[in-house]
Amino acid sequence: MSKVRVCVDVMGGDEEPQVVLDGIDAALAADTELEVLAVGPAELVEPFAASRDRVEALVAPDVITMEDDPIKAVMTKRKSSIVIACRAVKKGTAQGFFSAGATGAITAAATAYVTPFRYEADGKREPIRPCITTAVPNRAGGLTVLCDMGANPDVEVEDMVRFGQMGAVYSQLVCGVAHPRVGLLSNGTEDTKGSHFTKACFPAMRDAVPGFVGNCEGTDLLAGTVDVVVTDGFAGNVALKATEGAAKMIMSELKGALLSSLSGKIAALLIKSKLSALKEKLSGDAVGGAILLGLKGVVLIGHGATSVEAVKNGTLATARAIRAGLVEKVAGSMDGLVE
Amino acid sequence: MSKVRVCVDVMGGDEEPQVVLDGIDAALAADTELEVLAVGPAELVEPFAASRDRVEALVAPDVITMEDDPIKAVMTKRKSSIVIACRAVKKGTAQGFFSAGATGAITAAATAYVTPFRYEADGKREPIRPCITTAVPNRAGGLTVLCDMGANPDVEVEDMVRFGQMGAVYSQLVCGVAHPRVGLLSNGTEDTKGSHFTKACFPAMRDAVPGFVGNCEGTDLLAGTVDVVVTDGFAGNVALKATEGAAKMIMSELKGALLSSLSGKIAALLIKSKLSALKEKLSGDAVGGAILLGLKGVVLIGHGATSVEAVKNGTLATARAIRAGLVEKVAGSMDGLVE
Structure with missing residues (x-):
């Protein structure tokens, strides 16, 4: 297996962040070529990363909750774990993102920052849906x-x-x-x-x-x-x-x-x-979990009622999708894409 | 309870017509004020009606099957049990119709012959849906x-x-x-x-x-x-x-x-x-069964995989809807109806 790096949202899901951290540990144990970029508040992700070889911390002081309006939250909470993670995928700091957070906010942030492939229509480049x-x-x-x-x-x-x-x-x-x-x-x-x-x-x-x-x-x-x-x-x-x-x-x-x-x-x-x-x-x-297809990166959404097992499975599934070349093969299935 | 007369489709459903006939008998036994107009081929409905006090025969030589195109079948099979039954409800020979036949054909025939209530729009009378x-x-x-x-x-x-x-x-x-x-x-x-x-x-x-x-x-x-x-x-x-x-x-x-x-x-x-x-x-x-609301008569559709019990229940439910004044009360719930 090849090395992959998955960004995991420590603040995603209805449970305590510790459940997500335990899920990351379980995923790291199951996949020895996996690296994790743990995104969340400094007091959580920094000590977690410091004591593990294959984990790096990505500090995000804000949290988007299930109660937030998705679009508004993505626009205003620029330092939230979801927005910062999507920007990290765009930059290539991680190749994929797994979160059990709010589906609407993840979809909005991923569309804005990971961005969809584009096609050309009437001389303009339009994003696919x-x-x-x-x-x-x-x-x-x-x-x-x-x-x-x-x-x-x-x-x-x-x-x-x-x-x-x-x-x-x-x-x-x-x-x-x-x-x-x-x-x-x-x-x-x-x-x-x-x-x-x-x-x-x-x-x-x-x-x-x-x-x-x-x-x-x-x-x-x-x-x-x-x-x-x-x-x-x-x-x-x-x-x-x-x-x-x-x-x-x-x-x-x-x-x-x-x-x-x-x-x-x-x-x-x-x-x-x-x-x-x-x-x-x-x-x-x-x-x-659910996956967003048509984007220039793997983004997987677990459901909110999460567990250690669900975080482990979602993180491993994100890694598998990256290794399978899902993003490139999805893009290759559609005619007329320009980027 | 008041006397009501329900038309029942002997040819409706995937089973032998005898299942429907047994279902009618069971309904008659359960509701002593019920009269049934049994619609179907003469060789089935005539002997059945002849030996029962509260049953009359309505002869319909044709059958619309589940395989027929609904609209086309209603237009061409004018002597089918479904079309003849709907015309009987329109004429007042029966106050309601129960069939476990093809949903599409019953809906089409009931819309054409039992007819929906109408409203006035731009000086024209249009049927409601x-x-x-x-x-x-x-x-x-x-x-x-x-x-x-x-x-x-x-x-x-x-x-x-x-x-x-x-x-x-x-x-x-x-x-x-x-x-x-x-x-x-x-x-x-x-x-x-x-x-x-x-x-x-x-x-x-x-x-x-x-x-x-x-x-x-x-x-x-x-x-x-x-x-x-x-x-x-x-x-x-x-x-x-x-x-x-x-x-x-x-x-x-x-x-x-x-x-x-x-x-x-x-x-x-x-x-x-x-x-x-x-x-x-x-x-x-x-x-x-399922009921067609908005028509000037009670039309109930049982599902095709029928049984004696289902025909009995469907027939009794049709009688109950008639006695409850469902058609009139449904019409009364909508503004602007002209007939």
């Missing part, structure tokens, strides 16, 4: 990629084409699918189904997205019938949140049913660990 | 209404306002919620979240929909945090199908986990009946 991508385990035992999962509630046809192209590369490099089947999320699988918008996307994706298999529907997200589900961030968010809601409902119904009898209580113990493992996998932990 | 509505059980032990669940992938702001008004009446009359909380499905609960379209709907719904509580998200569909979830048919379909997919995934994971050990096999038996009951409830069986 990055998308937040995750992979969820499916019933066929594989992983299904969902892009966009919430960054962009309103998109254009050409954005959806790029989401499909980028999602396919992610499926190949991260989920190990040689020839990903890419589906367009719709309200039915027939070619004639869809909104005006998805009907406009259909022929454009058919022409430009390798492995395009046509429309898919909400059930396909976890079925293993397609490898990549392409949608705008509005429907993507609805699909993910509905999945989460169904999981909660079923688990609460099961709990009620099981705890009402002694034999049921025994059954509950038997399935408890299975259920919580599944719950974690469904929230994106299977691949370490 | 009906919506397909269902109710799913929520974690709070109640029922959450979802409208639209798939009929209209592209809608206008005024359609969404009416969906909210109609959904609230449905929640009151069918789910027994005195003051329904109506949410707008979005990609987050904050007021600022949404697509351009839902952001345009927000103020219009706030002004015109009683009980409007702002944005809700996919998790709210089953959480019991709102009583009515309003959305276009595209996102509504995505939400419902994602819910269905999650249920399938969790059940298959549980099965795998449980069947791998003897104690697990015992646990599987314990939760099996609970799981299948929940699966049925999530597919709309809790209220007998």
Whole structure:
């Protein structure tokens, strides 16, 4: 394995920073070629870095919280861990960034500072629209990629084409699918189904997205019938949140049913660990977190309810994406990029 | 209870017509003031009606199948059970119609023949857009209404306002919620979240929909945090199908986990009946099926994988909606209707 350097946000997540620091230690133990740039307040990152060979401190006195308005916070809290980390990736001080902080703020800071690839339109260089991508385990035992999962509630046809192209590369490099089947999320699988918008996307994706298999529907997200589900961030968010809601409902119904009898209580113990493992996998932990595709650097977002294991996995996943050349291969999947 | 007459589609559903006939018998036994107009081929409905006091036959030689193109089938198969039934409701031969046939065809036929209420715009009378509505059980032990669940992938702001008004009446009359909380499905609960379209709907719904509580998200569909979830048919379909997919995934994971050990096999038996009951409830069986709101008659759609119990429940639910005056009260919830 080659040496890589990942910037990790010590202030990301709902837990104490110590959880993140322990997660970094676990990642360093698992990957001996990994170096970490720990970003956060001096009193945390400096002593942590001083006592470790493969850690450097990057001091960031400010913190962006889950309550902050994302855009405003990125503009005003220039010394926050998220902004400073994104600038470090841009400068090349680190090749990737992992944070379990606020998704909106990380997306805004990464778009502003890590910056998206650009294409030329009418003589001007325009940034492509990055998308937040995750992979969820499916019933066929594989992983299904969902892009966009919430960054962009309103998109254009050409954005959806790029989401499909980028999602396919992610499926190949991260989920190990040689020839990903890419589906367009719709309200039915027939070619004639869809909104005006998805009907406009259909022929454009058919022409430009390798492995395009046509429309898919909400059930396909976890079925293993397609490898990549392409949608705008509005429907993507609805699909993910509905999945989460169904999981909660079923688990609460099961709990009620099981705890009402002694034999049921025994059954509950038997399935408890299975259920919580599944719950974690469904929230994106299977691949370490959500990734921003289309940027000139690897930026991975863990979910806020974090743990030592989740920080370790997210940091290692960031390192793997860097080593796999994800950024370059994603850029190579799209026509007409100028930088 | 008052006498009501419900038209039931003998050819609806994936099962043998005998399942529907048995379901009608079960409904007649449960509701002694119910009369049924059984619509289907003469050789089925005539002998069935001849041997029963409260059944009349309505002969329909044609059948619209799940494979037919809905609009085309309704236009060409004028002697199909679905078209003939909708015309019977329009004429008043029956006050409502229950079918487990093809949703698209029933929606098309009901819109064409039962017809929606109208409003006046620029001196012309325009039909309002009906919506397909269902109710799913929520974690709070109640029922959450979802409208639209798939009929209209592209809608206008005024359609969404009416969906909210109609959904609230449905929640009151069918789910027994005195003051329904109506949410707008979005990609987050904050007021600022949404697509351009839902952001345009927000103020219009706030002004015109009683009980409007702002944005809700996919998790709210089953959480019991709102009583009515309003959305276009595209996102509504995505939400419902994602819910269905999650249920399938969790059940298959549980099965795998449980069947791998003897104690697990015992646990599987314990939760099996609970799981299948929940699966049925999530597919709309809790209220007998999906209903078309905004039409001048009660039209209820059961799902295709039907059973004697489902036909019985759907027929009884249709009768209850008629007795509750659902059609008139739905019309009364909207301003500016002219007929």
